[in-house]
Amino acid sequence: MSDVPLETSISTAARPPEDAALLAVPFAADLDPPVGLPVPAAALLACYEAKGEAGEIVEVPVARGEAVGRILLYGIGDGSADALRKAGAAVTRRGRGREEITVVPPGASAGAVAAFTEGALLAAYTFRIGETAASSRPVASIRLVTGATGAPGDDRGTGAPGDDGRTGDAAETGGTGETGTAAVEAGIARGRAVAGAVALARDLANTPASVKTPAWLAERAAEQGVTTRIWDERELRAGGFGGILAVGQGSVSPPRLIQLSYEPEGEATGHVVLVGKGITYDTGGLSLKPTEGMKFMKTDMAGGAVVIAVLGALAALGARVRVTGLIAAAENSFSGTAQRPSDVITQYGGRTVEVLNTDAEGRLVMADALAYADAELDPDVMVDIATLTGAIGIALGKGLGALFASDDGLAAELAGAGEASGERLWRMPLIDDYVPALESSVADLANIEAGSAYGAGSITAALFLREFTGKRPWAHLDIAGVGRSTVDEGLSAKGATGFGVRLLLEWLSGR
Structure with missing residues (x-):
């Protein structure tokens, strides 16, 4: 497959940086985020009447030394793949115009991470001929924290109901540590591959017909690395x-x-x-x-x-x-x-x-x-x-x-x-x-x-x-x-x- 230029990159980190300007953490009443909240999470969620629905976000300002950072508590709904895609999309859209979001993934399984990654990258897609205003650009980078994965109180991660977290042959389940890191990396790889393919299809369809002749389309098809x-x-x-x-x-x-x-x-x-x-x-x-x-x-x-x-x-x-x-x-x-x-x-x-x-x-x-x-x-x-x-x-x-x-x-x-x-x-x-x-x-x-x-x-x-x-x-x-x-x-x-x-x-x- 030719390299599809996704505008948002995804990488991993063992721990969130202490000075993270924007940290997104899965949503639940018993949440214990890796960076402290100004008040208990349960009180915050009650204050905002938050239900934890997929894509729901509660934004909280926190002190970062002399500066102010923000924590995004994002809802994951029932933890299904569809809910996690919606959650990823919501987080990405909230980060529009920023350089980076640090994200605690919604689970340690490859399936959960793949769904979240897929949604995040699809929501970041743009097609524009000409300059894009900085505030409208998708977040440049998403950093997934491998050392703090899993739904709160669950060291196995969040997958689809009745699913052990496996997605394809490459998927692995696990909590934190090396197994969790491997699963996160596998999930990112799958999510990126799927989102990249969707982005290619969108790019081809969005290209103006003044450029996109049948011969042009054939040339793009020939770039995909297959016979x-x-x-x-x-x-x-x-x-x-x-x-x-x-x-x-x-x-x-x-x-x-x-x-x-x-x-x-x-x-x-x-x-x-x-x-x-x-x-x-x-x-x-x-x-x-x-x-x-x-x-x-x-x-x-x-x-x-x-x-x-x-x-x-x-x-x-x-x-x-x-x-x-x-x-x-x-x-x-x-x-x-x-x-x-x-x-x-x-x-x-x-x-x-x-x-x-x-x-x-x-x-x-x-x-x-x-x-x-x-x-x-x-x-x-x-x-x-x-x-x-x-x-x-x-x-x-x-x-x-x-x-x-x-x-x-x-x-x-x-x-x-x-x-x-x-x-x-x-x-x-x-x-x-x-x-x-x-x-x-x-x-x-x-x-x-x-x-x-x-x-x-x-x-x-x-x-x-x-x-x-x-x-x-x-x-x-x-x-x-x-x-x-x-x-x-x-x-x-x-x-x-x-x-x-x-x-x-x-x-x-x-x-």
């Missing part, structure tokens, strides 16, 4: 990738198909193909979007960005499964050469599609990639991820990604990974009664519902993709509602969220 193959427009034409070519033919920036291949050390436990939508900008084509609908379309390749970031991070997490990533990249523009409503195109493998709406382009490029994966790569499982339909944002809002799956076991695995990673999914139905919505009078399929009364745009889009999976176990993640954020709060920054990176890394590293 790379890139099809240019001539190779796409020779290979019969009619969907990718049709979508990209209206742009001066030609399309690309990007293939990334991760091979684990030793025998692989299976082969997974990930397919990502890589529309670097979406005007809607000749079925032109209104201005408001175009403003965020530089992030319409968020699914492709997730696939690139995941492939780059697998080695750092020690994933044992073989993974192939396919990113179908094109710019959906309008010009005299753009595809027209009523055109019939031939997808990879020979299926013909009547294009009734050029703004339903993501499914056309992904159909090529899915059909290629089925015919040539022989995967055990295929999963695609895309900002595919506006309808899913209406159905599920901004807090849940949509999961469609042809296999119940695969659906359960992905839903479980979503819960564990904090990127929750809601399973949606694949209703076979809606398949006639895709019928065309002149081609094998239509790319949208052709004047019938079915509706359910997200479901019919998923059914369209299913036609190209060859009946293999397959799942489709529609992240149109959760792939972008309009606010800067919690773990998210305004702009691309990188949704899907954490849940796919959780799923793949456990296979």
Whole structure:
């Protein structure tokens, strides 16, 4: 994986410095912080009516010789991984504009430290072209204290309920001393790897389309330290990738198909193909979007960005499964050469599609990639991820990604990974009664519902993709509602969220 420049660094120290200007300590009524409070902790918490909820912070001034420092008592809620991510995010956000925060971790286990680190670094993410005001910059450094870990009164650390603190093969449980230090270091490493991958996905999606052509995206993908193959427009034409070519033919920036291949050390436990939508900008084509609908379309390749970031991070997490990533990249523009409503195109493998709406382009490029994966790569499982339909944002809002799956076991695995990673999914139905919505009078399929009364745009889009999976176990993640954020709060920054990176890394590293 290329080094993702996270703006906030994380290091360790055996003890907090006596002159720490800002010290953050886990929140509990029986707290015995390593630097004294002016009054008993229980009295302070009662005064502020603090409940210890995840992300809750009580700030207390303390004497530092002639100066004044501050202690942040931060709530850890139920101690679950999700609660610790929220706690890390809250601490980082409170330190915005500062050079350093010293933090007593919320537990001694690698799992607790990984979750806290992940939340802290995700909340520190920024993307800006130009100067950033000093007060708006994320905290430059977080120092975790290895000699004072664990929830108050618990020398084992804080993990998810029912969890022994283990996260992956590298995790270790333990209290203070060498075992605790090793666990903290392992947790930091995992948290940094996951947060770095999310930051990469966000960076790619947030980059303006004036820079982010399909060729540029292919170049960034090739930097991830895995085997790379890139099809240019001539190779796409020779290979019969009619969907990718049709979508990209209206742009001066030609399309690309990007293939990334991760091979684990030793025998692989299976082969997974990930397919990502890589529309670097979406005007809607000749079925032109209104201005408001175009403003965020530089992030319409968020699914492709997730696939690139995941492939780059697998080695750092020690994933044992073989993974192939396919990113179908094109710019959906309008010009005299753009595809027209009523055109019939031939997808990879020979299926013909009547294009009734050029703004339903993501499914056309992904159909090529899915059909290629089925015919040539022989995967055990295929999963695609895309900002595919506006309808899913209406159905599920901004807090849940949509999961469609042809296999119940695969659906359960992905839903479980979503819960564990904090990127929750809601399973949606694949209703076979809606398949006639895709019928065309002149081609094998239509790319949208052709004047019938079915509706359910997200479901019919998923059914369209299913036609190209060859009946293999397959799942489709529609992240149109959760792939972008309009606010800067919690773990998210305004702009691309990188949704899907954490849940796919959780799923793949456990296979």
